[in-house]
Amino acid sequence: DTLIREHHIARDGTGYPANSDPDKIHTPSRILRIVDEYDELLTGHHTGNPLPVRNALQSLYQQGKKGLLDGALVATFINLIGIYPTYALVELSTGERGIVTANSRDNLLQPTILLIQDAIHQALPEPIPFNFSVLSSHESRP
Known part of the structure; x- marks a missing residue:
């Protein structure tokens, strides 16, 4: 339950559930937030505007710099999947x-x-x- 509930909370405390303390978000929830955001950027499920891999990774990186995502975890994520993911x-x-x-x-x-x-x-x-x-x-x- 915690993982699902927390992964919608940004590092700056925005998102939902409202009034959540971003410092208390568990690491697996932060990871899931990054993966969920990456999936959304690639598929455009909510926006109707899917992005190419490169643009999606740039967006994650920028969100990490702005404090919306955990910047260190975003860097690790990008290093793990690579700029050019396997099978791309x-x-x-x-x-x-x-x-x-x-x-x-x-x-x-x-x-x-x-x-x-x-x-x-x-x-x-x-x-x-x-x-x-x-x-x-x-x-x-x-």
């Missing part, structure tokens, strides 16, 4: 598309992907593994 479909600047298969803990902006479409979005005969973290800044993308 991504489009490279070249137009090629791939599926994220892993994230680098050292650099969340350099995932490992499996290229599945070329620059004109035609399916590749065989998926091509590609690891951004081993590509030096002087090399070009294959």
Whole structure:
């Protein structure tokens, strides 16, 4: 009951139930609030305006900075799921598309992907593994 009741309370005390003490919110409730907000941002269930993953994560980060969400837990959440979550479909600047298969803990902006479409979005005969973290800044993308 506590988890469900508390996860609607923001770190600044707004939300419901009203007049709740934000300092007494249990950590699992803070985590659930972040996950619930992330789900809402991605699906747009209440707003009708779903956001791309990147924008949803930016929104969580901003809410953490403003004190609406637990900033430390938001940072941990983003580090755990990565900027590019596993199985997310991504489009490279070249137009090629791939599926994220892993994230680098050292650099969340350099995932490992499996290229599945070329620059004109035609399916590749065989998926091509590609690891951004081993590509030096002087090399070009294959």
